Structures are given as C-alpha cells and as structure tokens.
Amino acid sequence: MIDLVRLKDVVSSGRCTGCAACTIACTRSGIEVDEFAIINEELCRSCDTCGDVCPVIGGSPVDEFDNIIAVYKSRSNNIEGQNGATVSGILNSLFEAGEIDAVIGVERDEEWKASPVVITNKKDISRIAGTKYTYVPIFKAFKDAVNEGFTNIAIVGTPCQVNAARRIKNSNITSVKDKISVIIGLFCLESFYYDGLCKQVIEKELGIDLKSVKKMEVSKGKFIVMGDDEKSIPVKDLGKYVRLPCHKCVDFSAYYADISVGSAGAPDGWNTSIVRTERGIKVLDISKNDLEIEEGSIDAAKKLSDRKRKMAKEK
Ligand SMILES: Cc1cc2nc3c(=O)[nH]c(=O)nc-3n(C[C@H](O)[C@H](O)[C@H](O)COP(=O)(O)OP(=O)(O)OC[C@H]3O[C@@H](n4cnc5c(N)ncnc54)[C@H](O)[C@@H]3O)c2cc1C
Ligand code: SF4
Ligand code: SF4
Ligand code: SF4
Structure with missing residues (x-):
C-alpha cells in the first residue's frame, strides 16, 4: 500500500532539516523532532497536513532572485x-x-x-x-x-x-x-553537526577550549574561530561535518x-x-x-x- 504521508519520504531520503515546522501542523502531537522528524505511527491518522508546511516538500524556486524589491x-x-x-x-x-x-x-x-x-x-x-x-x-x-x-x-x-x-x-x-x-x-x-564542528574540529584539531570562543565566522574560504587567539581552517576541509x-x-x-x-x-x-x-x-x-x-x-x-x-x- 502506498503511504500517503509525504514526510516519511523526506526523512527516509535524508533530507529532513529538523526544523520542526511539521510539529506545528500536527494536531495529534504525532511528530517528535530531534535531529530529524519521527512520526508516531500510533498517533498518526495519515491526514498529511504536516507535509503542507515542510520546506523540503515545498521546495525552492528556480530563480531565488526573482522577488527582489x-x-x-x-x-x-x-x-x-x-x-x-x-x-x-x-x-x-x-x-x-x-x-x-x-x-x-x-x-x-x-x-x-x-x-x-x-x-x-x-x-x-x-x-x-x-x-x-x-x-x-x-x-x-x-x-x-x-x-x-x-x-x-x-x-x-x-x-x-x-x-x-x-x-x-x-x-x-x-x-x-x-x-x-x-x-x-x-x-x-x-x-554543521555539533560533534564534528565543535568537538572534533575546534577542540581536537584546532586545540581550542570551546569555553574561550567568542565568535565563529566564515570569511574568504576560511572558517575562523576567535577566542583568546584566532585560528582558522579552510572551509573545504569541513565537508564531512556538513x-x-x-x-x-x-x-x-x-x-x-x-x-x-x-x-x-x-x-x-x-x-x-x-x-x-x-x-x-x-x-x-x-x-x-x-x-x-x-x-x-x-x-x-x-x-x-x-x-x-x-x-x-x-x-
Ligand atoms: C548556519 C548559518 C550559515 C550561514 N552562512 C552564511 C554564508 O555562507 N554567507 C553569508 O553571507 N551569511 C551566512 N550566514 C549569515 C551570517 O552569519 C549572519 O547571520 C548574517 O549576516 C546576519 O548578521 P547580523 O550581524 O545582522 O546578525 P546578528 O544581529 O548577530 O543576529 C544573528 C541572528 O541569527 C540568528 N541565528 C544565529 N545562529 C542561528 C542558527 N544556527 N539558526 C538560525 N538562526 C540563527 C540569531 O537568532 C540572531 O537573530 C549564515 C548564518 C547561519 C546561521
Ligand atoms: S544549507 Fe542552510 S538553508 Fe539549506 S538545509 Fe542547510 S541549514 Fe537549511
Ligand atoms: S499525517 Fe497528520 S496525523 Fe500523521 S503526523 Fe502528519 S499531521 Fe500528524
Ligand atoms: S517540516 Fe520537514 S524538514 Fe522540517 S522537521 Fe518536519 S519533516 Fe523535517
């Protein structure tokens, strides 16, 4: 049987951003979101209302600059x-x-x-x-x-x-x-994923105590971490943590x-x-x-x- 709840495809394809907008749409409290949405099959009545607010299902425009005032x-x-x-x-x-x-x-x-x-x-x-x-x-x-x-x-x-x-x-x-x-x-x-960016890159690879960090910034191809010192890493090296x-x-x-x-x-x-x-x-x-x-x-x-x-x- 075809499942009519579009959200399930969003999650299974790895495209759920975890925004939690779908939890606003579900009147049965049938969705929990942590890293991504999880539908409670016992509560879900397959109305598919949640799909109406999902940004992945909604999609993006072909030309994202056609509404500039x-x-x-x-x-x-x-x-x-x-x-x-x-x-x-x-x-x-x-x-x-x-x-x-x-x-x-x-x-x-x-x-x-x-x-x-x-x-x-x-x-x-x-x-x-x-x-x-x-x-x-x-x-x-x-x-x-x-x-x-x-x-x-x-x-x-x-x-x-x-x-x-x-x-x-x-x-x-x-x-x-x-x-x-x-x-x-x-x-x-x-x-980025927290564990990858903060724990692996900033703490382990750059050797910076997260508690000392005042600001992070992306500029001219570099991810810059500003604390007691300023250290950076090329943004292209962060690919696996996206x-x-x-x-x-x-x-x-x-x-x-x-x-x-x-x-x-x-x-x-x-x-x-x-x-x-x-x-x-x-x-x-x-x-x-x-x-x-x-x-x-x-x-x-x-x-x-x-x-x-x-x-x-x-x-
Ligand atoms: C994940 C991420 C990636 C970005 N990448 C780019 C980029 O590639 N190029 C570019 O030009 N700009 C990028 N930006 C935007 C840029 O970093 C600044 O947020 C933007 O220029 C506004 O600056 P401001 O001084 O007005 O912000 P501020 O006045 O400091 O306000 C910051 C606002 O951002 C919100 N915010 C902070 N972190 C998040 C988050 N993770 N999710 C949602 N809201 C958040 C805060 O609630 C606050 O309202 C990115 C922002 C985010 C969150
Ligand atoms: S790239 Fe930015 S806008 Fe797109 S899904 Fe990731 S966080 Fe959202
Ligand atoms: S299909 Fe309807 S009942 Fe099921 S999770 Fe979505 S909004 Fe809730
Ligand atoms: S609205 Fe879509 S992208 Fe956002 S948490 Fe729900 S399923 Fe994921």
Whole structure:
C-alpha cells in the first residue's frame, strides 16, 4: 500500500532539516523532532497536513532572485552582532515600535551548543546575537511562544526555516498562521553537526577550549574561530561535518523572507540586506533610526547561490 504521508519520504531520503515546522501542523502531537522528524505511527491518522508546511516538500524556486524589491548595505548604529548586527537592529526597532511581542532566535551555551529560544523584550536581543553554525529546531520555540500567548512573532532563520515559516503563514492553520509578524532570513551555504564542528574540529584539531570562543565566522574560504587567539581552517576541509540535508539544499539567500540578511558582498562590519516583500519595506522603514542603510550589491550573493546549486547537483 502506498503511504500517503509525504514526510516519511523526506526523512527516509535524508533530507529532513529538523526544523520542526511539521510539529506545528500536527494536531495529534504525532511528530517528535530531534535531529530529524519521527512520526508516531500510533498517533498518526495519515491526514498529511504536516507535509503542507515542510520546506523540503515545498521546495525552492528556480530563480531565488526573482522577488527582489531592493538591496542595501546596512549596519546597526548601536548594537554588536555577527556582522553589521542588522538583524539585531531590526528586532530592536520592532520591539520599540510595538510591532512584535516575541522573537524566535537561537542562543548558545558556553560550549556553543545551540538551542531555540523565545525572546520577549529588546534587552534580551543580545542573547541571540551572533551566528551559530550548527542547526536547531526553531519551531519548537515558535510553538512555545504561541502557547504562551504571544501574537506578533518575528521569526529569524536559515533559508529552510524561513521557507517553513512562509508555508505556515500561508497555510490554513488558523491557530498559528496570523501570529507570524515578520520573517527575517539569513544567507546560508551550509550548517554543521555539533560533534564534528565543535568537538572534533575546534577542540581536537584546532586545540581550542570551546569555553574561550567568542565568535565563529566564515570569511574568504576560511572558517575562523576567535577566542583568546584566532585560528582558522579552510572551509573545504569541513565537508564531512556538513549536515546531510544541506547537501541537496539550493536556497542561499532565503527566498521566502520579508528581508534576507547576510555578509556576502558587504564590507567587514556590514550586512547585505535584501528586501523581498511589502512587509519587508515597512519593517526596514521602522528600523531606519537604528540602522545605517546605503546602496548594496547582490552580485556576491548570486555567485554563492550558483555555487550552492552546483554543489547540490554534484551530490
Ligand atoms: C548556519 C548559518 C550559515 C550561514 N552562512 C552564511 C554564508 O555562507 N554567507 C553569508 O553571507 N551569511 C551566512 N550566514 C549569515 C551570517 O552569519 C549572519 O547571520 C548574517 O549576516 C546576519 O548578521 P547580523 O550581524 O545582522 O546578525 P546578528 O544581529 O548577530 O543576529 C544573528 C541572528 O541569527 C540568528 N541565528 C544565529 N545562529 C542561528 C542558527 N544556527 N539558526 C538560525 N538562526 C540563527 C540569531 O537568532 C540572531 O537573530 C549564515 C548564518 C547561519 C546561521
Ligand atoms: S499525517 Fe497528520 S496525523 Fe500523521 S503526523 Fe502528519 S499531521 Fe500528524
Ligand atoms: S517540516 Fe522540517 S522537521 Fe518536519 S519533516 Fe520537514 S524538514 Fe523535517
Ligand atoms: S544549507 Fe539549506 S538545509 Fe542547510 S541549514 Fe542552510 S538553508 Fe537549511
């Protein structure tokens, strides 16, 4: 008999990103997500609703740059972040303007284990600042935020997470769809397994105590770890620690976001920001006192997008 639950194919093909969006769709609490989704056969009634929000089933556009409204170079006036802290600056402005009451973000512990978190005020934005190159099921925190009664939620995530957020927002799941206020995407070439990146590479190969690490960064083909000293390793040497679903992923610039933010194409200390929706225009307008905004270029993002698509074809 053909199994109608599309999620099972996503998981068995190794393409499940572990975003946990499907747990939002299942009214029977039939899905658990750790590294990937696991369906509880006893609870599942094969309705297939979960498939409607899955980014892998939804897929990515052929041309991820066909919805660009504007491209900027941007940075925050007063907040520290991964690059220009554009994301943190936008979140700060949205809290101040009363446009959002919660943010779904990613924090880390002292050993760089990342976890999804609900941030409910502007002074806590610093808890989620900075890139963690591992992956977390951010929709677990979204579920918590909805259960706690938040109604204007900002979601920040990688392209696959943003894809799921857009599908939830466009879905018929009335209990959650209108609670997403804004979707902010991050550029992303790949993410890594924690044990491989942090334990094997950073601790063993580079000999760095994770507790001393202040920042990690990818720049000019190098993965750079900044702590008491600065050490680096070529990104190409990290291939075996790239998460399985990332090998087939083709969205670099977070097509489904209201605003996408990355470092590619921007000078040090700045971001490249792509506005993609009317909501994105409004959000950037609200944020203009917190941000410096100048004309930007999409060329570097386009090159990396081409590279990502080429790599996915070769896998
Ligand atoms: C896995 C990953 C890979 C990336 N690869 C690239 C790349 O190849 N090229 C490029 O130009 N940019 C890449 N980025 C984006 C870049 O690292 C910055 O996040 C982006 O430029 C925004 O910078 P900022 O200074 O505005 O961020 P900040 O103001 O410091 O805000 C950072 C935000 O990122 C969120 N965040 C941190 N880690 C994660 C995570 N693991 N998953 C989801 N959200 C997270 C936080 O919740 C916070 O809201 C990547 C980001 C991630 C998470
Ligand atoms: S098919 Fe329906 S019941 Fe089964 S896990 Fe998906 S949403 Fe839940
Ligand atoms: S929605 Fe996310 S967690 Fe669920 S099957 Fe799809 S990729 Fe995996
Ligand atoms: S490469 Fe794709 S699947 Fe992997 S974290 Fe980035 S957006 Fe998600």
